[in-house]
Ligand SMILES: Nc1ncnc2[nH]cnc12
């Protein structure tokens with residue numbers, strides 16, 4: 319079973335590049351940039367990764383990323399993530415970054431995007447690992463600040479595929495960002511938003527109807543709303559679900575309670591993703607393994623989840639067809655045939 323997961327071709331659609339910052343790199347970059355940290359060493363920092371909810375994680379997440387200052391820092395961060403993804407047999411990634419968390423500290427947007435894109439392009443040349451980049455607004459900040467960021471991103475429009483919305487969900491509903499999403503859509507950006515992670519199912523509906531997103535990040539609260547579930551299934555709206563994240567942030571108490579299989583078996587286009595793997599205890603293979611070992615997902619379930627990620631991604635139809643064939647061939651090697 320381990321080789322079934324490790325050899326399965328995978329696509330990752332919900333990954334915050336700043337959430338791949340491992341404690342070892344925090345210390346290495348702090349030293350390189352002459353920054354003093356509040357923690358004695360890597361293990362003291364890792365020991366602090368005990369979260370009671372989303373906000374308790376976000377506090378550490380924004381603190382940790384302050385060591386990221388130069389273009390080379392963003393390259394090194396992204397490259398380390400891509401090496402781990404390549405080792406997990408990930409073939410395509412759609413990566414979020416939080417520009418406001420860096421520009422607020424005086425880091426130029428050109429350094430952030432330049433370093434990330436240089437690593438993404440190297441992975442494409444070296445391993446044919448393809449990617450897209452998604453600019454994410456911080457929802458605890460104002461819509462005016464998001465508009466400012468959208469304007470600052472104009473020179474980098476060609477490197478950016480989409481717009482996302484993350485950070486503290488409760489009290490910062492999708493409706494707060496209606497106008498900036500309309501403006502981004504008019505500029506040709508694809509639209510996604512975090513909704514229904516800690517927030518209610520109504521935020522998922524609002525993200526669809528008001529922000530006009532094509533994909534929901536997390537969306538696990540849909541399990542509380544049968545009519546919404548039926549709509550998500552009917553319209554095949556993808557949900558980028560993050561099992562280990564949900565466990566670490568206490569959205570669920572135990573992996574056996576995770577709604578992934580209930581959503582999958584109800585016909586929703588649910589997908590597996592790692593969110594902030596340096597903080598939540600695992601990259602892509604670890605998330606698939608958690609579903610298998612903690613929730614009892616079958617090889618057929620895992621195969622369908624991988625196929626859903628291809629359906630939900632932003633590759634061309636031709637590229638999707640290649641990956642779909644590879645995933646189905648992988649299943650057949652293990653005696654699991656999927657319908658066409
Ligand atoms: N899981 C998550 N939810 C909201 N904002 C985030 N930023 C990084 N990870 C996040």
Ligand SMILES: [Zn+2]
Pocket residue numbers: 332334484512535593
């Ligand atoms: Zn996220």
